[in-house]
Amino acid sequence: MCGIAGVLRFDGEPVDPALLSTMTGLLTHRGPDAEGFWRAGPVGFGHRRLSIIDLAGSAQPMASADERHHICFNGEIFNYRQLRERMSYPFRTGGDTEVALAMFATKGAEGLRSLAGQFAFAVHEADSGRVTLVRDRLGVLPLYYHVDGTQLVFASEIKAILPALTKSPGVDLLSVVDYLAGRSVPAPATLFEGIRKLLPGHLLTATRDGRTELRRYWSPPHPAEAWPVGPERAVELVDTALRRAVERATVADTPVGAYLSGGVDSSLVTALMTRQTDEPVHTFSVGFGPGPNDELPMARLVSGQFGTRHHEIEVRPSDFVDLWPTLTWHRDAPVSEPADIAVHRLAQLAREHVRVVLSGEGADELFGGYPKYRLAGLTSRIGVLPSWLRGPAFDRAQQALPAGAHRLRIALRALGETDVPSRRDGWFAPFTERERLRLLGAARGEPGRLLPGRHNDPLRGMLEADLLGWLPDNLLERGDRMTMAASVEMRPPLLDHELVELAFRLPSDVKVRNGRGKWVLKEVARRYLPAQIVDRPKVGFRVPLDSWFRGDLSKLATEMLTGRDSFVGELLGVAPVRELLTGHAQGRRNEEIRIWTLLCLEVWHEVFFRRPVQTRPTGPRGVGL
Numbered sequence: 001m002c003g004i005a006g007v008l009r010f011d012g013e014p015v016d017p018a019l020l021s022t023m024t025g026l027l028t029h030r031g032p033d034a035e036g037f038w039r040a041g042p043v044g045f046g047h048r049r050l051s052i053i054d055l056a057g058s059a060q061p062m063a064s065a066d067e068r069h070h071i072c073f074n075g076e077i078f079n080y081r082q083l084r085e086r087m088s089y090p091f092r093t094g095g096d097t098e099v100a101l102a103m104f105a106t107k108g109a110e111g112l113r114s115l116a117g118q119f120a121f122a123v124h125e126a127d128s129g130r131v132t133l134v135r136d137r138l139g140v141l142p143l144y145y146h147v148d149g150t151q152l153v154f155a156s157e158i159k160a161i162l163p164a165l166t167k168s169p170g171v172d173l174l175s176v177v178d179y180l181a182g183r184s185v186p187a188p189a190t191l192f193e194g195i196r197k198l199l200p201g202h203l204l205t206a207t208r209d210g211r212t213e214l215r216r217y218w219s220p221p222h223p224a225e226a227w228p229v230g231p232e233r234a235v236e237l238v239d240t241a242l243r244r245a246v247e248r249a250t251v252a253d254t255p256v257g258a259y260l261s262g263g264v265d266s267s268l269v270t271a272l273m274t275r276q277t278d279e280p281v282h283t284f285s286v287g288f289g290p291g292p293n294d295e296l297p298m299a300r301l302v303s304g305q306f307g308t309r310h311h312e313i314e315v316r317p318s319d320f321v322d323l324w325p326t327l328t329w330h331r332d333a334p335v336s337e338p339a340d341i342a343v344h345r346l347a348q349l350a351r352e353h354v355r356v357v358l359s360g361e362g363a364d365e366l367f368g369g370y371p372k373y374r375l376a377g378l379t380s381r382i383g384v385l386p387s388w389l390r391g392p393a394f395d396r397a398q399q400a401l402p403a404g405a406h407r408l409r410i411a412l413r414a415l416g417e418t419d420v421p422s423r424r425d426g427w428f429a430p431f432t433e434r435e436r437l438r439l440l441g442a443a444r445g446e447p448g449r450l451l452p453g454r455h456n457d458p459l460r461g462m463l464e465a466d467l468l469g470w471l472p473d474n475l476l477e478r479g480d481r482m483t484m485a486a487s488v489e490m491r492p493p494l495l496d497h498e499l500v501e502l503a504f505r506l507p508s509d510v511k512v513r514n515g516r517g518k519w520v521l522k523e524v525a526r527r528y529l530p531a532q533i534v535d536r537p538k539v540g541f542r543v544p545l546d547s548w549f550r551g552d553l554s555k556l557a558t559e560m561l562t563g564r565d566s567f568v569g570e571l572l573g574v575a576p577v578r579e580l581l582t583g584h585a586q587g588r589r590n591e592e593i594r595i596w597t598l599l600c601l602e603v604w605h606e607v608f609f610r611r612p613v614q615t616r617p618t619g620p621r622g623v624g625l
């Protein structure tokens with residue numbers, strides 16, 4: 001993977017080469033191997049390269065054979081060899097970037113349908129002067145942009161856009177509302193005023209005189225395209241598609257490793273990788289010290305069965321304090337999940353051995369792995385009870401629960417929301433709609449996000465909502481930023497678009513079956529993994545924040561969120577924040593996710609609004625940051 005940046009000026013003035021250099025300099029971690037620039041009057045591209053395919057060639061930005069198109073490309077086209085064989089084109093390199101360029105130059109946007117992989121790129125057309133921005137179907141890779149009356153500016157990360165702006169953006173307060181609803185901001189909004197995320201499966205075209213057009217080129221299959229297949233046939237189809245997806249995801253001219261948590265998803269990816277190579281696969285696992293959340297023993301079991309070269313690292317509270325500012329700078333946003341920091345430490349470990357790692361992201365959102373999916377029907381039907389009655393009653397009930405009843409508390413908070421979209425989101429929401437109204441005077445921010453289509457299958461609606469929102473805006477953004485911060489490329493083979501399309505054509509009863517989530521994927525896993533891995537309860541990438549916020553991180557949280565210069569304290573009020581902290585410290589409730597959400601917002605504001613953005617944070621301030 002790489003880092004891309006560029007400018008299209010609408011006033012016809014030439015792009016400043018020093019500006020391009022500054023922009024790409026902020027993306028060095030995404031591409032430590034090479035740097036390149038291309039300018040033609042009012043348009044200019046900058047590129048940082050992490051060499052994965054065609055190591056000695058494929059310098060960027062790259063011109064088409066007739067010099068009429070130029071591309072600035074981030075990502076990998078996994079089927080580039082097959083596409084190349086079918087094309088009549090005078091290729092000059094042996095890499096995948098030129099294949100993407102050739103497809104666009106010869107077929108335009110229609111050529112995107114042929115590309116299998118993860119990508120975000122910009123193409124300039126000399127004849128028309130247009131610049132087209134493209135993001136892959138599932139949003140595995142990021143692409144941000146700013147457009148006003150004078151210019152279009154784009155980059156792989158927000159920080160690289162900021163030097164091109166005439167005025168520093170402020171905080172988008174409506175996006176803060178959305179952040180408190182989901183620990184991330186749904187595309188196309190960001191927490192920065194005037195800076196947008198290109199939606200997954202979309203392209204944005206800007207003309208030389210400043211007109212823009214946003215188009216969607218891919219969507220999940222419509223419910224009418226569902227296949228009426230039985231359970232046994234579904235298992236066969238998923239098995240075949242998954243093996244193909246893992247095979248495609250290992251295309252590289254450098255070694256490919258795998259994250260291995262010991263759960264079903266990463267273990268299955270590892271098992272399939274080892275069947276495709278005679279060389280031992282490097283696997284990487286993280287632990288948090290002894291306790292019920294330690295998955296290292298299971299990861300070792302899988303590693304031993306498949307003969308991988310296994311590597312481990314342990315994450316401690318001090319890692320959070322030390323890395324928080326730096327990883328917030330890399331994320332351009334609050335570090336949304338506690339596991340973000342663990343993923344980065346894993347990537348640092350992986351970088352010592354490989355440049356590419358496969359991960360298990362996407363399995364839960366495709367096949368119904370989260371506990372909430374088993375309650376999809378209830379989430380939809382409970383709306384028959386009026387929200388004015390249900391919301392307050394559920395609020396009182398969840399507040400009376402003991403700290404140990406954390407999952408039941410989450411369920412009551414989600415089911416108490418007003419409408420179906422809010423209830424779907426509520427399972428991951430740190431603050432409910434009523435709480436956001438009380439604290440900020442608003443319940444929802446950006447209205448332009450992708451939403452599932454209308455149909456009568458509650459499970460499919462919930463899965464599609466997460467595929468379009470929670471997955472790209474949170475988990476995939478986490479995976480990209482935390483691994484690229486260590487100059488490592490992450491690939492999620494379960495999000496191969498053909499496997500995704502298959503999953504959305506399968507009936508819901510092979511996903512959640514007899515009360516068991518992810519049924520069809522687990523039946524595939526039984527063919528390759530021991531039963532103790534397949535049948536163990538879902539743990540997830542669990543960081544023990546509950547105890548840390550009562551111990552090592554307690555003082556940090558109090559001083560940051562209730563101190564005199566606290567952004568969060570000023571925004572929400574010190575009194576409700578202090579009540580949140582006190583309730584957790586005294587063990588009355590488990591408020592770990594809400595405290596984490598607010599702390600990460602505070603650190604983000606500190607990094608981007610109280611420090612020079614061009615300077616990467618190097619150390620803590622005050623007691624911890």
